[in-house]
Amino acid sequence: MKIAILGTRGVPNYYGGFEQFAEFFSVYLAQKGHEVFVYNSHNHPYQEKTFQGVNILHQYDPEFKIGTAGQFIYDLNCILDSRKRNFDIILQLGYTSSSVWHFLLPKKPLIITNMDGLEWKRTKYSKPVQKVLLFAEKLAVKSSDYLIADSLGIKKYLLEKYAKDSTYIAYGAHVFENPDEQILAAYEVEKHNFNMILARLEPENNIETILDGIALSDDTTPMLVIGNHQTKFGNYLKEKFQSYPNIRFIGAVYNLEHLNNLRWYSNLYFHGHSVGGTNPSLLEAMASKALIIAHDNDFNKAILKENAYYFSNSEDVKKLTLQTKKNDNLHLIQNNFAAIASEFNWDKINGEYLQLFQSSISEN
Known part of the structure; x- marks a missing residue:
């Protein structure tokens, strides 16, 4: 053809x-x-x-x-x-x-x-x-x-x-199974001791709700915000959260190896997307053995099912940030990883x- x-x-x-x-x-x-x-x-x-x-x-x-x-x-x-x-x-x-x-x-x-x-x-x-x-x-x-x-x-x-x-x-998505801890040095984080969001900085991706929850928690764990922030909404977010040194806007990253390693070694991976179909970054997070905290909607639940934590507001984010650890949830991570291998x-x-x-x- x-x-x-x-x-x-x-x-x-x-x-x-x-x-x-x-x-x-x-x-x-x-x-x-x-x-x-x-x-x-x-x-x-x-x-x-x-x-x-x-x-x-x-x-x-x-x-x-x-x-x-x-x-x-x-x-x-x-x-x-x-x-x-x-x-x-x-x-x-x-x-x-x-x-x-x-x-x-x-x-x-x-x-x-x-x-x-x-x-x-x-x-x-x-x-x-x-x-x-x-x-x-x-x-x-x-x-x-x-x-x-x-x-x-x-x-x-x-x-x-x-x-x-x-x-x-x-x-x-491709399953990711060969992590390289050395990549973390470029982002000034340590394994399992940082949280992250990877998304376009747009309102329907609930970035502000997630960061509000992080701010409310008073948690000092580094929070990487990955996505182009040289936009009107990005500038608004940077100004709003400038007094929280753990919230780091690091810009867009397109190097898939770097992204896979960040997901693999993160503690919590926040996925705030609320509009659309199967989101690519969500599948890649599953394929990189991230522990996912997702916005509570039908699109995300259709993919993740019971293998994630869900939030609807900043209070949910606050509680999940303070109470959830990756090492306590390895069964959820493995279920998502298996779904990539078999379905996605x-x-x-x-x-x-x-x-x-x-x-x-x-x-x-």
Whole structure:
């Protein structure tokens, strides 16, 4: 098959979850003998024409000049280019800035869309923007031949709201089993004597609630906040918690080996995400044997089940911080680790995507 992947900033991953998936899946497809093309922003750090057998198509992306609106132009450029390529399948990862151009998608290929999370529910967006995103979601549902839901909650939502079936395929992670304690020195922490959050610093990820709880606890254990803090909300958080020296904003970290080791050696790993499907960083925490304290919602519970502690407010965080130790909860950690190996491993996820591609081609 000749396959295109749209909707990411490109591969290899320098940004986030969809980019990580696009990297793993595109290389997998190439190894299986398929002709694969991934669209990259023109200013992506990786400027080669191929990556491990995957063809890279750089397209102009003005986001660096004009902000979020640039994503719409970048997606338009990718879609216009796809009309020249005679693809069999176009896999769209998300729809936020691409579905408005659905009428320009080429007619021949099957359009398969991963519907991501419920973007219009994100509190970082104003009410008018949320309405636009809900409309974009509707366009994506109507213009796609097949839908993928990366959580059972999203699958249920699509069926109830649009009467449209989707294929449930979770996100994946690689099990991590070779820790290197020396990496901790770069972050000035000691094994099992620090807590951490890894997330985009956005309101719906409950960073403020978690840090409020840490502040209330008067606990002096280092708390690493990993994520880009050079934002309006990041600056607000830094100012609010500047009098707590144990709360350390260390910025974004994309080195997977470093992140895996931090998760492995942390005492408590806080996961505050409250919107969306299967969150990549949550699976990676499970795969790195972190003890997870998660926001209490259906998306997180569908993945973690009884193998985590849950919080709803800062008082919960305070109590859990003071009362919970990793070494007392090794059974929870092992259960999550086993779930990655059996349910959420990349080979299984990649195989399920490929199976969907093959069956959809044969149906058409």
